[in-house]
Amino acid sequence: MFFGTYTPKLDEKGRLFLPAKFRDQLTEGLVVTRGQERCLTVWSMAEFEGMTDRLRAAPVTNKGARDYVRMLFAAASQEVPDKQGRISIPGSLREYASLTKDVVVIGSMNRIEIWDPTAWNTYSEEQEQKFSELSDEVFPGI
Template identity: 55%
Template sequence: MFLGTHSPRLDEKGRIILPAKFREELAGGLVLTKGQENCIYVFSAREFEKVHADMVGAPMQNRQARDYNRVFLSGASDEVPDKQGRVTIPATLRSYAGLDRELVVIGAGNRAEIWNAQSWETYLQEQEKAFSEIDEDAVPGNTK
């Protein structure tokens, strides 16, 4: 499970050093893809297979499902971290997420997310107030 907030930097070759806490789970391979809110989702290869299996179950007749699958999968890149725990983020994904040198990597349960540091701060400021006001009935998976 991916948890926490980390602040690595993007090097001049477009690589990021994965947070130490995430390396074991991602050592066998990972998939980077476009995330919502202009971040990059990072899945272990095993978790990405589960996500993909769920996507395959969506009816092809559903236009929203087709559109989502196209954007999500066309931007995907499978990668293997090097011995130092570095992974290259493809230029198309760096551009999509507006990544520059300063990054934030957050744990989001079944995935990690890579954010432009300023975009993350803006997003977090907007969401923290709403977070404190969320009704327990609106939280997915919340059982009483």
């Protein structure tokens, strides 16, 4: 499980030091691809394979499923962290998420998200009130 917020930096080659707390779960490899809200999503290989199995079950006649699969897989990059815990973020993905040097890395349960700091701050501020309101919707009766 991934949780917490970290602020590493991309190096001049577009590599990211993964937070130390995340590295053990990603030593076998990972997939980094587009996420929603113009962030990047990092999945462990096991999680990505599980999601792939679920997507295979979607009917190819469903346009939404086809569109989602195309966008997700066309941008995907398989990576293996190096001995220092770094992964390469392809230029096209850095451009998609407006990543330069400073980034925000958040744990999001079964995945990691990589955000441009300004985009994360804006999103986080916009969601703060909704977070309080969503608890009844997500956890009814608690």
